[in-house]
Amino acid sequence: NAKNRGRNTYCLFLSGMGDEVRQRRALEKDLSAALSEDQFELYFQPRMNLSTCRIESYEALIRWHHPEQGLINPAEFIPVAEASGQIVAIGKYVLAEALRVASTTILSSNISLNVSPVQFRDRDFVDDVQRAIANSGIPAERIELEITETTLIEDDARALAILTRLKEIGVKIALDDFGVGYSSLSYLSRFPFDCIKIDRSFVHEARRNYGSLAIIETVVRLGKALNMRVVAEGVEDTEKLLLLAQRGCHEVQGFLIGRPAPVNRLVREIPVEVQEALDTQKFGGLQIFEAETPKD
Numbered sequence: 001n002a003k004n005r006g007r008n009t010y011c012l013f014l015s016g017m018g019d020e021v022r023q024r025r026a027l028e029k030d031l032s033a034a035l036s037e038d039q040f041e042l043y044f045q046p047r048m049n050l051s052t053c054r055i056e057s058y059e060a061l062i063r064w065h066h067p068e069q070g071l072i073n074p075a076e077f078i079p080v081a082e083a084s085g086q087i088v089a090i091g092k093y094v095l096a097e098a099l100r101v102a103s104t105t106i107l108s109s110n111i112s113l114n115v116s117p118v119q120f121r122d123r124d125f126v127d128d129v130q131r132a133i134a135n136s137g138i139p140a141e142r143i144e145l146e147i148t149e150t151t152l153i154e155d156d157a158r159a160l161a162i163l164t165r166l167k168e169i170g171v172k173i174a175l176d177d178f179g180v181g182y183s184s185l186s187y188l189s190r191f192p193f194d195c196i197k198i199d200r201s202f203v204h205e206a207r208r209n210y211g212s213l214a215i216i217e218t219v220v221r222l223g224k225a226l227n228m229r230v231v232a233e234g235v236e237d238t239e240k241l242l243l244l245a246q247r248g249c250h251e252v253q254g255f256l257i258g259r260p261a262p263v264n265r266l267v268r269e270i271p272v273e274v275q276e277a278l279d280t281q282k283f284g285g286l287q288i289f290e291a292e293t294p295k296d
């Protein structure tokens with residue numbers, strides 16, 4: 001009867017919750033060993049400048065080689081590390097390791113790294129950045145910190161103060177995943193960004209969804225007006241690449257240019273198909289890519 005079913009559902013719900021909590025606790029416990037046991041690794045994904053057709057920077061993306069579970073992606077463990085505060089120590093590792101790679105392996109390229117809102121608000125964050133850069137000997141202008149809108153929503157004044165100090169050090173600031181979440185256009189005029197990264201969901205939809213293409217065009221124009229570079233994330237095929245190039249986007253990043261890879265397999269050259277697609281566009285009659293017109 002209904003009463004029994006209700007009770008069963010309740011029990012299932014509880015045991016389901018228990019699993020999730022247990023899995024989180026287990027991850028949290030394993031995370032505390034991960035740093036000392038050297039289980040993290042940075043992968044690097046290239047970013048191509050569309051006016052030079054060259055890879056000019058790389059984004060550092062963390063990976064965790066879990067001793068039993070194998071490779072774990074950041075989407076799975078970063079939230080756990082944020083909730084426990086472990087992200088602060090992990091963030092320091094990312095900073096040190098990214099700068100080490102920038103000063104040894106990718107000598108002439110820029111490097112960008114992701115900063116969690118929790119790390120951003122840690123009281124030592126700016127000092128840590130300053131010290132890491134000084135120790136590395138890398139010019140601060142070669143380093144870009146990517147933050148998301150979540151970082152900005154809580155305490156505007158404090159966030160602005162932190163960003164201002166970072167700008168004084170000379171690092172660049174990018175607004176990551178722009179257009180999703182708590183997007184507010186006013187962030188763009190209130191905070192000193194050097195770069196806007198358009199979230200990959202708009203790029204994926206750009207051919208099928210007229211609205212997504214319109215948003216991309218608008219962000220490119222906004223970026224130009226505000227003197228910020230515009231980078232499109234998640235570019236997976238040449239059609240999207242050409243569409244973005246035609247719209248005046250400054251840079252592209254995505255599996256088409258190169259997947260994130262460990263340092264010893266770093267993507268250094270753009271793929272031939274990318275070069276050919278851009279050449280065809282330049283020399284062989286322009287193909288204009290449009291989104292399908294909206295049906296009403």
Ligand code: C2E
Nearest residue numbers: 061062073074075094114115116234235236253254255260
């Ligand atoms: P993000 O900063 O927006 O990074 C881009 C994500 O999109 C990466 O996932 C990358 O592998 C993926 N990606 C790149 N090109 C393509 C493409 O063409 N198609 C598709 N479908 N995906 C693409 P990843 O490495 O799993 O990282 C996920 C998120 O985890 C990152 O999103 C970032 O928010 C966070 N993250 C990664 N590394 C770090 C880190 O060192 N510190 C912190 N705090 N967060 C990190």
Ligand code: MG
Nearest residue numbers: 059114146176
């Ligand atoms: Mg990022």
Ligand code: MG
Nearest residue numbers: 176177197233
């Ligand atoms: Mg992103």
Ligand code: MG
Nearest residue numbers: 114148176177
């Ligand atoms: Mg993201």
